[in-house]
Amino acid sequence: MLFNLFKKNKDEGDHKEEAYLTLRIRETVRETPDTLTVYFEQPEPFLDYKPGQFLTLILELNGKQERRSYSLSTSPFVDPFPGITVKRLEGGLVSNHINDQFFPGKRVTVMKPLGNFVSDYHSQNRRLYGMIAGGSGITPIMGIIKTILINEPLSTVHLLYCSRSQDSIIFNEAIEALQKSNPGRLQVSHQLSQPTDGWEGPCGRLDKGRVVGYFKNLLKESGLESRFFICGPEGMMRSSQDALIELGVPREAIRTESFYLDKVEKNTDEETQDLLSRSITVELEGSEHVVDVLPGKTILEAGLEEGLDMPYSCQSGLCTACRGRLIAGKVTMDEDAGLSEKEIAEGFILCCSSKPADSEVKVRIE
Ligand SMILES: Cc1cc2nc3c(=O)[nH]c(=O)nc-3n(C[C@H](O)[C@H](O)[C@H](O)COP(=O)(O)OP(=O)(O)OC[C@H]3O[C@@H](n4cnc5c(N)ncnc54)[C@H](O)[C@@H]3O)c2cc1C
Ligand code: FES
Incomplete structure (x- = not known):
């Protein structure tokens, strides 16, 4: 899977903005006994991010692809190198791997910076x-x-x-x-x-x-x-x-x-569930794909099962990596915490938390 990501970027040439980057670790700094800051070398061109945004790391661990988001703890206005700061979670797969196995020189695949935890800054602001x-x-x-x-x-x-x-x-x-x-x-x-x-x-x-x-x-x-x-x-x-x-x-x-939401038990009462499969359209990198979404599945789950390389990370409605624009039809979105009110008004949805409510659904991944 990782190999495919690299290959795709290379074949597409310069005309398309790349969704994935490879960053090389420059330095690691232990902040507390269970927290590590990882600084990356600047890529070429420099990493374009806003203070408060996050990177999604894509790692292969135990033969499986794992994606986790980590906020940039640096400022592009102050720090010469971008960095993330990761705290161990008891029993956590990726946070412990980063704390134990990230060393200078290692290369890491990331998605380009995302996130709405941002503001405007101006020298005249008081x-x-x-x-x-x-x-x-x-x-x-x-x-x-x-x-x-x-x-x-x-x-x-x-x-x-x-x-x-x-x-x-x-x-x-x-x-x-x-x-x-x-x-x-x-x-x-x-x-x-x-x-x-x-x-x-x-x-x-x-x-x-x-x-x-x-x-x-x-x-x-x-x-x-x-x-x-x-x-x-x-x-x-x-x-x-x-x-x-x-x-x-x-x-x-x-x-x-939010870094994490406690999962709320889903209502499994059959009367409240939509039992129909829906054939929807997902537009990804300019190509349209018909995707069958089985009852109870999200648009992201269905797309990944069909082999589409749809972007994602947290799969719980927080990080917005799976954001798409609803061009037609209706969806039900279980969690929209990561989206701003403006994005919702503009028709953006989170594919990891959205299920089609009709078969007219067309989503463009932007
Ligand atoms: C937008 C965003 C930004 C983030 N930024 C940072 C950051 O800057 N630094 C940082 O350390 N982490 C950050 N996180 C959290 C990070 O993405 C991972 O969720 C965290 O490191 C745990 O991953 P893991 O693989 O170690 O644990 P997993 O193996 O995924 O989880 C182990 C167990 O812990 C539970 N769990 C998972 N995450 C949490 C949590 N945060 N609190 C309590 N229980 C949890 C899981 O349900 C599971 O039962 C961010 C998350 C998001 C969505
Ligand atoms: S994958 Fe994080 S919001 Fe959907």
Whole structure:
């Protein structure tokens, strides 16, 4: 499968933007006992990404292709080399492989950067930025903070960051260095859920009350336009959003990035299921393919089973790698967390979470 990806890019020549890249690892840096930053050499041309976007790594492990998304923890405005920061997940296949087996010189296939956890930055902006991070959720936020500090001299950043214990604070020293080099412009409040002896700061999980308490006066006193970025465990993200809405922050000023959603049990009641197979059309790289989608299957599953090289990564509606535009027909989309409201209004769907509701469906993978 990987071989096919490389071959296709080569045969297509320069006229088509390549969906896949090969990056060479330049350096690895251990951030905490269970977290590693992997810096890549710049490809030719340089990697084009926005702060907060992610790469999808495509690896072959145990004879099977595995795809996982990892946020770029670097800023294209500051860091000469793009990097991702990966935290081990207990029993996790890819996160442990990266932590144990990624060394300088190794080549890795990735999909080009994607993601909506982004913003506009301008030297005249005078904003209050609120960052709420939990654990590895600091990774995209780190790139965003660096970008704001260098591009928006009139803006300030307030980071509320929850980690497990003192030695699991990712980027602890780098954050301190940013505070020192940008006096008064980056305020940081750490919170630890399981601190070891000697910790005198806030403890416990980051809940709604803590978010309200931290941002209430800041928002009232600054009078500035605000932007919020939230990334971390599902519960923390939900309560942070609720807190901000309660404080009167407009929804469109809040950006969120989910790394993982707990799967909700699907309703298997036969009466609620569509029992019909649908023949739909998938347009991929300019060619149309008729794909039979069996009951209960998603458009992505059906396309992959037919041998189409459709792009994907998380397969749970978060990363948008499988994004397509619905040209005709109707679909039901179980999860659209990764799409912005604008993308939904423009007719984009996530093929990994969409099932055809009629046989008129035509999806163009863009
Ligand atoms: C847009 C996006 C950006 C991401 N950025 C980063 C990043 O910057 N750094 C980083 O470390 N990770 C990031 N992730 C998570 C990453 O893609 C993987 O999900 C993670 O590394 C686990 O993969 P694995 O192969 O080790 O675990 P798997 O072998 O896939 O999973 C092992 C078990 O853990 C469960 N699980 C999977 N992921 C999680 C999770 N995050 N939390 C709790 N349980 C989980 C699974 O259901 C399974 O039971 C991101 C995910 C997305 C969608
Ligand atoms: S594959 Fe990630 S949203 Fe569909």
